[in-house]
Amino acid sequence: MLIANIPEALQHHFEQAAHLLYQTDGVKQALVEAIELWLTQHRNPVIEAEARANNQAYQTLQTELEQKYFGKWIVIAHGQLQGVGDSIVELNHLASDAHHRIVMQVGQRHSEKVELGWQIAFN
16 A cells, blocks of 8 residues: 655545546546556666666676676576575576676686678679
């Protein structure tokens, strides 16, 4: 349950507009939409903050992870190692509430250079 005090004039204006648009459950529907909109607008900073914390944790743990868990799968979320497993499926349930997770196989390196397109020669 959510309880909040808002200025009386704002509440009155909000209730009137909500009832005009949605009739019976107008206030409830309008509040749900308002909260969803607020969450959408503020989600990116949350994701960015979690990503920074997770990347910092990975950098701090990288050497230890490569020594202890080479070839294993890991999950880093909420700024810390959440678990280690032999497959990604084993870790799927970890940190399901996180907005950002690092899920990777330790020691696997992928080329940063990627070539796209075709090379064609005409004679």
